[in-house]
Amino acid sequence: MLHTSRLEISTAAYQKNITFIRSLIGPKPTISAVVKGNAYGHGIAQLVSIAEKTGIRHFSTFSSDEAREVFASARDTSEIMIMGMLHLAELADLIKKGIQFYAFDLQRLEAASNISKELGIKAQVHIEVETGFNRTGFEWEERKTVLEMLRQNVPFLELKGLCTHFAGAESAQNHSRIQEQIRRFEDFSEYFRRNGIAFERRHAACSAATLLFPETRLDLVRIGIAGYGFWPTRETFEMVKAELSVENPNPLRRLLTWKTEVMSFKKIKSGSFVGYGKGFKASKDMSLAIIPVGYAHGYGRNLSNIGKVLISGEFCPVIGMVNMNAIAVDISKLSGITLGEEVVLIGNQGDNEITVASFAETSDLINYEMLTRLPSQIPRIIVD
Structure with missing residues (x-):
């Protein structure tokens, strides 16, 4: 079927972006490609294909429906992580498929433990803690309850990660808040470590934090907008610009x-x-x-x-x-x-x-908004 327009998605541009990010973070941290919002408008199936060609084997989604799209496109060796919405009724199927998910409230954690026990298959969970974003995550006051639940359900849970999310790392006006979040996350990390709970990975950094706060790179970085060739904000670029080479003053390439x-x-x-x-x-x-x-x-x-x-x-x-x-x-x-x-x-x-930014007056969200509003019906075509 022919369409009125098409989106061409560049494999070479994505490779350049991942190469640049890897040069910043070094060989250790896992790069998770964030593919929420239909891969920021680029198409989940297309992005998964491109990312796996560059060696990416970890994908982050917001919701279970997105995770299922990744599951349908990804290799068996790739990890899939749901950071947000899922229905408790589908936990059994997600656990069977080996799809990882955040647990940020007691109801989800308890349900995952019980279903894993019934299935005889460990749920692969990431414990999200609240450090100041105030959206999802276990509060500091809940730490003892969470600790006891984890201890009681060790045979049924695979603790894939301890994680949090930063509140606006892309803007300098938020940086004191981010520093406080980093401290709170370390408090949670130390509390669980001291009490014998080990996590496979600790992760907190989005694209902006990865670029601006080296101490947040930890074991895994969740790369969204930067992977698609956009700076989180113009301000982020200005803060990073001094560290970029004269030969390559803007290393990110739009896909x-x-x-x-x-x-x-x-x-x-x-x-x-x-x-x-x-x-x-x-x-x-x-x-x-x-x-x-x-x-x-x-x-x-x-x-x-x-x-x-x-x-x-x-x-x-x-x-x-x-x-x-x-x-x-x-x-x-x-x-x-x-x-x-x-x-x-x-x-x-x-x-x-x-450019995408030329579509409207520049704002912190214009790249994100414009990209994710591109209808899924427009064909996405992978090009070199």
């Missing part, structure tokens, strides 16, 4: 290129309105190309009269309102454009580039 094609043409006279309403009025005669992508495909309405696409290597501005399924762009300065000609919405064409 994703979004392409479509010219659907039709339209010539309009000066004074004509374009599209719905009166959002654009031509000040001169113009030639337009109609592109079959709109807000239903993730090309937001906020790009009306602001967005740009690349055709023949040249920037062409969006004219009028972004519709559900189409946009109009000004090609008055171009010649020889034909039906079906390639249009780049994100990526390079010729000497020019359209």
Whole structure:
């Protein structure tokens, strides 16, 4: 089936990103590829395939449905870890499949222990502790109860990890808070160690913490946005920039290129309105190309009269309102454009580039939001 657009996902770019991250963290910490949010919009199946080619054998998801997608695509030797949502009713199946999961409350920990005992198969759990993010994790006051539950259920649990999550490591304004979280995590680690509970791995670092806080790299790092070629924030890049080489001042490479094609043409006279309403009025005669992508495909309405696409290597501005399924762009300065000609919405064409950040005013979340809003129906194609 043919589609109105496609996403090309670069294997070579991912390899470069992982090579750079490995050069920072050294050979020891396991790299877990975070594939939540449909692999940040890149496609879980596609990302798993690419990541395994680079030697990645650990994948982190938010939910059980994502974990099942990884399970369907990954090699038998790859580990899968659920960091968030699962239903207790599916614990038995997850345990049978060897899928790991966080335990961050007593109900889940108790259920996992009981089901493992019934099955005769150890549940592979990561104990998440609360250090200041205040979302999920066992509180310091619960440590004795958790300790006793772990002691009582040692035969039924495989303690794959002790973990936590940092509250905004990508921003300098949060760094005192992160330092306090690091101290609290060490308190938990020491408490369990002193009481004879050993974990296979300790892990806390997301992309930003991996880049900015070497002491958080521990036994495993959970690499999300950086693996896809984006700095967590511009501020993160500025803090890391001094340590980067002059020869390679921006070592992260974007994996994703979004392409479509010219659907039709339209010539309009000066004074004509374009599209719905009166959002654009031509000040001169113009030639337009109609592109079959709109807000239903993730090309937001906020790009009306602001967005740009690349055709023949040249920037062409969006004219009028972004519709559900189409946009109009000004090609008055171009010649020889034909039906079906390639249009780049994100990526390079010729000497020019359209970045994800250019889709809206820069904000801490624009990369994450834009990527994860790309509909899963758009085909993801792996390229070299």
